Amino acid sequence: MSRQILILPGDGIGPEIMAQAERILASVNDSFALDLVSVHDLVGGSAIDAHGEPLSAATLALAQESDAVLLGAVGGPKWDKVDMALRPERGLLGLRAGLNLFGNLRPAILYPQLADASSLKPELVAGLDLLIVRELTGGIYFGQPRGVRINAQGDREGFNTYIYNETEIRRIGRQAFVAAQKRGKKLCSVDKANVLEATVLWRDVMIELSAEYPDVELSHMYVDNAAMQLVRAPKQFDVMVTGNMFGDILSDCAAMLTGSIGMLPSASLDANGKGMYEPIHGSAPDIAGQGIANPLATILSVAMMLRYSLSAEAAALAIEAAVGQVLDQGLRTADIYSVGTERVSTSQMGDAVLAAL
Amino acid sequence: MSRQILILPGDGIGPEIMAQAERILASVNDSFALDLVSVHDLVGGSAIDAHGEPLSAATLALAQESDAVLLGAVGGPKWDKVDMALRPERGLLGLRAGLNLFGNLRPAILYPQLADASSLKPELVAGLDLLIVRELTGGIYFGQPRGVRINAQGDREGFNTYIYNETEIRRIGRQAFVAAQKRGKKLCSVDKANVLEATVLWRDVMIELSAEYPDVELSHMYVDNAAMQLVRAPKQFDVMVTGNMFGDILSDCAAMLTGSIGMLPSASLDANGKGMYEPIHGSAPDIAGQGIANPLATILSVAMMLRYSLSAEAAALAIEAAVGQVLDQGLRTADIYSVGTERVSTSQMGDAVLAAL
Ligand SMILES: CC(C)[C@H](C(=O)O)[C@@H](O)C(=O)O
Ligand SMILES: CC(C)[C@H](C(=O)O)[C@@H](O)C(=O)O
Numbered sequence: 001m002s003r004q005i006l007i008l009p010g011d012g013i014g015p016e017i018m019a020q021a022e023r024i025l026a027s028v029n030d031s032f033a034l035d036l037v038s039v040h041d042l043v044g045g046s047a048i049d050a051h052g053e054p055l056s057a058a059t060l061a062l063a064q065e066s067d068a069v070l071l072g073a074v075g076g077p078k079w080d081k082v083d084m085a086l087r088p089e090r091g092l093l094g095l096r097a098g099l100n101l102f103g104n105l106r107p108a109i110l111y112p113q114l115a116d117a118s119s120l121k122p123e124l125v126a127g128l129d130l131l132i133v134r135e136l137t138g139g140i141y142f143g144q145p146r147g148v149r150i151n152a153q154g155d156r157e158g159f160n161t162y163i164y165n166e167t168e169i170r171r172i173g174r175q176a177f178v179a180a181q182k183r184g185k186k187l188c189s190v191d192k193a194n195v196l197e198a199t200v201l202w203r204d205v206m207i208e209l210s211a212e213y214p215d216v217e218l219s220h221m222y223v224d225n226a227a228m229q230l231v232r233a234p235k236q237f238d239v240m241v242t243g244n245m246f247g248d249i250l251s252d253c254a255a256m257l258t259g260s261i262g263m264l265p266s267a268s269l270d271a272n273g274k275g276m277y278e279p280i281h282g283s284a285p286d287i288a289g290q291g292i293a294n295p296l297a298t299i300l301s302v303a304m305m306l307r308y309s310l311s312a313e314a315a316a317l318a319i320e321a322a323v324g325q326v327l328d329q330g331l332r333t334a335d336i337y338s339v340g341t342e343r344v345s346t347s348q349m350g351d352a353v354l355a356a357l
Numbered sequence: 358m359s360r361q362i363l364i365l366p367g368d369g370i371g372p373e374i375m376a377q378a379e380r381i382l383a384s385v386n387d388s389f390a391l392d393l394v395s396v397h398d399l400v401g402g403s404a405i406d407a408h409g410e411p412l413s414a415a416t417l418a419l420a421q422e423s424d425a426v427l428l429g430a431v432g433g434p435k436w437d438k439v440d441m442a443l444r445p446e447r448g449l450l451g452l453r454a455g456l457n458l459f460g461n462l463r464p465a466i467l468y469p470q471l472a473d474a475s476s477l478k479p480e481l482v483a484g485l486d487l488l489i490v491r492e493l494t495g496g497i498y499f500g501q502p503r504g505v506r507i508n509a510q511g512d513r514e515g516f517n518t519y520i521y522n523e524t525e526i527r528r529i530g531r532q533a534f535v536a537a538q539k540r541g542k543k544l545c546s547v548d549k550a551n552v553l554e555a556t557v558l559w560r561d562v563m564i565e566l567s568a569e570y571p572d573v574e575l576s577h578m579y580v581d582n583a584a585m586q587l588v589r590a591p592k593q594f595d596v597m598v599t600g601n602m603f604g605d606i607l608s609d610c611a612a613m614l615t616g617s618i619g620m621l622p623s624a625s626l627d628a629n630g631k632g633m634y635e636p637i638h639g640s641a642p643d644i645a646g647q648g649i650a651n652p653l654a655t656i657l658s659v660a661m662m663l664r665y666s667l668s669a670e671a672a673a674l675a676i677e678a679a680v681g682q683v684l685d686q687g688l689r690t691a692d693i694y695s696v697g698t699e700r701v702s703t704s705q706m707g708d709a710v711l712a713a714l
Contacts, residue, residue, distance in 0.1 A: 120477055158555035198505075
């Protein structure tokens with residue numbers, strides 16, 4: 001029975017990197033007889049331009065009936081002046097909420113071939129392989145009430161609500177514990193329990209859950225300290241789990257430790273393994289249309305999709321091995337180029353991965 | 358007319374580092390004829406032990422009638438099980454709120470003598486000198502409503518409120534613009550205006566304010582990107598201004614970029630220049646009582662106090678120069694020790710600064 005993938009290239013470099021990812025997907029679809037069918041649609045700025053909104057009901061419905069979603073990137077200066085409720089980012093948030101993608105897996109891996117790219121000293125990041133599990137459909141991103149109002153003094157007042165219930169915490173906690181079980185068996189839960197009550201509950205629930213995962217060593221860290229420790233000694237971490245807002249900040253920080261965010265994929269999962277997959281980098285409007293963007297994060301997102309949503313581990317491994325091979329060959333897009341390597345374009349990088357497959 | 362300094366050594370290494378800072382304060386008090394009088398009190402864990410609460414009304418009153426407060430550090434595992442409302446940190450938060458210390462200045466300076474201590478590559482941090490201006494009495498730290506309740510589904514639910522009104526934003530904004538005017542004239546305001554309404558207002562007010570400071574170049578950055586840029590290229594920043602929560606995270610991250618948080622002081626100011634001064638590092642209970650803690654951050658906090666609250670710029674500069682001299686002499690406490698330098702104790706470091714004065 002064929003399964004459906006919704007392809008959402010998005011804005012900026014999105015279409016360029018997606019074109020390469022689709023070639024890879026088509027290739028493994030054939031060679032591994034996966035019987036995948038792709039459908040395409042618009043999201044973000046391109047959807048605003050076409051329909052006046054960043055995520056149409058039809059697109060969301062298509063996403064809901066698909067087995068997985070592959071997304072490029074959204075946003076750009078063109079839509080910066082658009083009303084908050086209709087900005088490109090809302091398309092992304094709408095997909096996360098509309099598909100119940102509460103679990104965001106963000107690996108930060110330093111490829112040995114790219115060790116020099118990190119801004120950290122090599123010995124501190126060599127072999128870095130950490131996973132941030134970020135809650136994605138709750139917390140302050142979605143909490144009500146929210147808005148800008150006039151207060152009793154006649155002042156404008158902006159407000160948001162940071163809120164988590166134990167059911168939400170438990171389901172993301174389980175995902176993180178299970179991820180840790182499959183890796184180094186160390187889970188660090190990040191909160192600000194010395195100040196925020198919302199995260200006191202977070203910590204309590206993580207402690208309760210840990211009884212079910214006796215093989216995983218649970219620790220807790222305040223978010224300010226976590227930001228420091230990521231910079232000081234990132235290899236102390238195996239899996240980190242945290243809320244939406246802290247996860248946004250820490251996962252970008254962790255990704256940057258590798259020096260090559262053009263390489264990092266991500267998965268956003270619901271309770272049943274359905275997911276949306278996207279590079280962690282943005283739409284990079286400054287280099288869009290030049291054919292120089294790095295398609296590897298999107299290609300590696302295809303691998304994650306095959307692994308997590310399509311039970312096609314062998315195909316996932318094949319893609320990851322092919323990416324390793326092109327790096328070994330010294331091929332580099334501009335963002336990861338260094339002296340002594342060979343600079344290639346977006347499509348040449350696609351060619352090389354395809355050849356390595 | 359004599360001015361009063363409230364000395365709050367606090368917990369852990371607090372008393373040890375404060376003892377050295379007091380020697381320095383006494384020395385400049387004499388040599389610059391500052392006519393400062395010190396009074397002492399307890400805060401944090403030591404106050405819990407003595408009075409059952411981390412900040413007594415009497416201590417707060419003493420702080421209110423003093424011209425400045427010098428604080429060591431609070432907290433430790435001994436009080437980890439204490440009820441949230443009575444934890445050592447509440448003493449700190451109570452002082453901030455009770456004294457209206459809305460403006461937190463956190464410099465992240467890399468001392469050339471300690472360039473190796475950074476986990477970043479030397480060329481990325483050499484000469485680093487950035488200032489984070491953090492709002493300290495508002496935002497999600499103090500927002501109401503807050504707590505843990507049972508929701509309609511019978512679930513526990515933790516919640517906090519992220520809230521800023523334009524008056525609060527304007528006063529911290531002014532402080533940041535003025536700080537930028539005295540430095541490199543670049544101000545980067547950090548928010549999450551693509552998601553949080555509270556920070557949409559923050560950005561709007563910063564833009565409104567910028568008309569009054571045409572000599573300062575204002576830019577905006579999302580907090581996730583700011584965390585990345587701090588790791589990637591911290592020297593792009595001069596002054597950053599942000600809310601309480603983001604400031605907590607980013608200032609610790611920025612401090613860690615220097616690799617020597619034992620060196621970094623901070624100031625927390627009200628609208629009239631009154632302030633509380635403290636090292637940015639914590640109470641380090643693991644090394645308390647061993648006489649090995651670095652007193653320089655507290656000593657440099659004395660310099661900030663002299664500069665911002667006591668109009669004693671010459672004395673501040675003298676202390677800063679003396680600290681530079683002991684670093685030049687190769688004297689190092691354990692936290693900043695490296696091969697080829699001379700390891701000294703807390704009190705020996707105090708001796709050396711005193712001699713250099
Ligand atoms: C674009 C933005 C809404 C989004 C977020 O904050 O979640 C992005 O930063 C991310 O991390 O995927
Ligand atoms: C101890 C804690 C309450 C405090 C804070 O979060 O503000 C500390 O981390 C700081 O930055 O001074």
